[in-house]
Amino acid sequence: MKTLKIIKIGGNIIDDADELNYFLKGFSKLKGLKILVHGGGKSATALANKLGVDAKMIDGRRITDTETLDIVTMTYAGKINKTIVAQLQANDCNALGLSGADGNTILAEKRPVKNIDYGFAGDVVKVNTGVLKLLITNNIILVFCALTHNGNGQLLNTNADTIAAELAIAFAKDYYVELYYCFEKNGLLKDVTDNDSVIPFIDTKTYNSLIADGVITDGMLPKLNNCFYALKHQVSKVCIGKAEMLFNSNSKFTTIQE
Amino acid sequence: MKTLKIIKIGGNIIDDADELNYFLKGFSKLKGLKILVHGGGKSATALANKLGVDAKMIDGRRITDTETLDIVTMTYAGKINKTIVAQLQANDCNALGLSGADGNTILAEKRPVKNIDYGFAGDVVKVNTGVLKLLITNNIILVFCALTHNGNGQLLNTNADTIAAELAIAFAKDYYVELYYCFEKNGLLKDVTDNDSVIPFIDTKTYNSLIADGVITDGMLPKLNNCFYALKHQVSKVCIGKAEMLFNSNSKFTTIQE
Numbered sequence: 001m002k003t004l005k006i007i008k009i010g011g012n013i014i015d016d017a018d019e020l021n022y023f024l025k026g027f028s029k030l031k032g033l034k035i036l037v038h039g040g041g042k043s044a045t046a047l048a049n050k051l052g053v054d055a056k057m058i059d060g061r062r063i064t065d066t067e068t069l070d071i072v073t074m075t076y077a078g079k080i081n082k083t084i085v086a087q088l089q090a091n092d093c094n095a096l097g098l099s100g101a102d103g104n105t106i107l108a109e110k111r112p113v114k115n116i117d118y119g120f121a122g123d124v125v126k127v128n129t130g131v132l133k134l135l136i137t138n139n140i141i142l143v144f145c146a147l148t149h150n151g152n153g154q155l156l157n158t159n160a161d162t163i164a165a166e167l168a169i170a171f172a173k174d175y176y177v178e179l180y181y182c183f184e185k186n187g188l189l190k191d192v193t194d195n196d197s198v199i200p201f202i203d204t205k206t207y208n209s210l211i212a213d214g215v216i217t218d219g220m221l222p223k224l225n226n227c228f229y230a231l232k233h234q235v236s237k238v239c240i241g242k243a244e245m246l247f248n249s250n251s252k253f254t255t256i257q258e
Numbered sequence: 259m260k261t262l263k264i265i266k267i268g269g270n271i272i273d274d275a276d277e278l279n280y281f282l283k284g285f286s287k288l289k290g291l292k293i294l295v296h297g298g299g300k301s302a303t304a305l306a307n308k309l310g311v312d313a314k315m316i317d318g319r320r321i322t323d324t325e326t327l328d329i330v331t332m333t334y335a336g337k338i339n340k341t342i343v344a345q346l347q348a349n350d351c352n353a354l355g356l357s358g359a360d361g362n363t364i365l366a367e368k369r370p371v372k373n374i375d376y377g378f379a380g381d382v383v384k385v386n387t388g389v390l391k392l393l394i395t396n397n398i399i400l401v402f403c404a405l406t407h408n409g410n411g412q413l414l415n416t417n418a419d420t421i422a423a424e425l426a427i428a429f430a431k432d433y434y435v436e437l438y439y440c441f442e443k444n445g446l447l448k449d450v451t452d453n454d455s456v457i458p459f460i461d462t463k464t465y466n467s468l469i470a471d472g473v474i475t476d477g478m479l480p481k482l483n484n485c486f487y488a489l490k491h492q493v494s495k496v497c498i499g500k501a502e503m504l505f506n507s508n509s510k511f512t513t514i515q516e
Contacts, residue, residue, distance in 0.1 A: 070337055074337050078334070079328055079331050082359055086407045099355075101344040104347050131354070
């Protein structure tokens with residue numbers, strides 16, 4: 001089976017023109033099949049502020065009312081996605097940007113209202129890989145933004161980490177999938193104040209003990225849950241760390257194993 | 259050769275939720291191969307107003323400074339394109355939205371500065387149909403927004419009528435291309451105050467005499483120039499009128515012939 005790298009980038013790269021430029025140059029040169037997934041929450045919040053719309057967050061999750069859905073759609077699928085695609089094209093990387101509505105690639109359902117009404121937030125139901133494989137096998141590099149749809153005309157705001165995990169799982173039947181979560185730290189840190197205290201490998205057992213010891217706290221929990229979720233569904237390899245882990249064999253990062 | 263319909267819609271449909279819904283239902287049911295191209299100028303101006311950015315227009319053309327490019331990118335490629343794609347999906351039409359940067363499909367160059375500096379406005383240089391044909395032949399319905407790129411990382415704001423004409427011309431080698439410009443009037447009107455005074459056919463000769471008689475004025479000139487430009491480059495058929503011309507054989511519209 002061929003290897004397919006699925007790489008998720010977040011605000012630390014997207015919101016800094018130099019960082020983004022550096023990352024996209026490196027990404028373009030990466031050998032083999034690859035898909036890029038991007039968030040853009042900080043840019044969406046900045047636009048909301050300019051428009052006088054309150055960005056409502058609960059536990060780090062955005063409450064997506066109608067106005068906020070417009071804002072994230074404009075930011076993620078418009079500004080960020082097309083900026084990335086155009087810059088990849090400049091690096092001879094034939095990129096094509098997608099939301100989950102495009103080609104019906106990612107179907108989701110509106111998150112059920114329990115204690116919190118997240119509004120137009122989507123939980124992924126199904127990834128349709130047909131069109132995606134057609135494009136991948138024709139040397140197109142897919143760039144996914146963090147939007148899905150429900151099949152009934154409703155766009156849904158969907159966590160980019162989750163989209164990356166769900167894409168990785170959907171492709172695991174056909175490819176040896178490596179999932180890379182790029183963020184601002186060198187990896188999972190034993191001491192959150194020491195960026196050199198990277199834990200090189202964790203498995204389910206060490207994961208549970210790290211939670212018990214308070215090393216893994218709120219911010220990292222959903223990210224690591226996505227990692228283990230992917231591994232449980234036949235994704236071959238999951239790594240978290242700085243984007244450099246993709247380009248520089250000497251860099252530190254954390255590999256997550258089952 | 260198979261027939262490919264290229265259909266351009268503008269503000270009168272895009273800016274009215276009911277009109278858009280009605281149009282997209284009809285578009286979904288249209289038999290045969292089809293591509294949708296949309297503008298969105300009024301929505302972009304509305305967002306510019308909300309953000310306190312002056313929408314600068316000269317002779318109906320937008321002056322695209324950096325802030326305005328962000329606004330049109332968010333509006334065209336984000337909000338409008340993804341809303342249309344999601345609604346088409348709800349009508350069992352497997353739509354996929356694109357800018358000209360996606361898949362390097364429409365290359366343009368920044369319009370040279372002569373008397374007026376249009377800013378980041380693009381004049382189309384080349385349409386690459388390879389990826390588009392791959393998608394079309396796999397039953398994907400393409401939805402183009404009015405953005406292109408220059409291949410060096412710069413997105414460019416490009417007139418949607420022009421994009422429709424350039425796509426039509428690029429596909430004319432492989433398909434019998436019909437180009438439909440949908441706008442708020444029933445067609446080219448002999449008397450601009452009488453929506454029933456549709457001129458059913460015009461050719462180059464009648465076109466020139468209509469200009470001389472003052473029937474074709476500023477607003478219609480660029481649209482009709484696009485029509486004749488397309489016909490001169492092997493596009494088989496060009497029609498202008500209300501979107502109903504696509505769905506209702508009794509409706510009036512103007513067919514342009516060479």
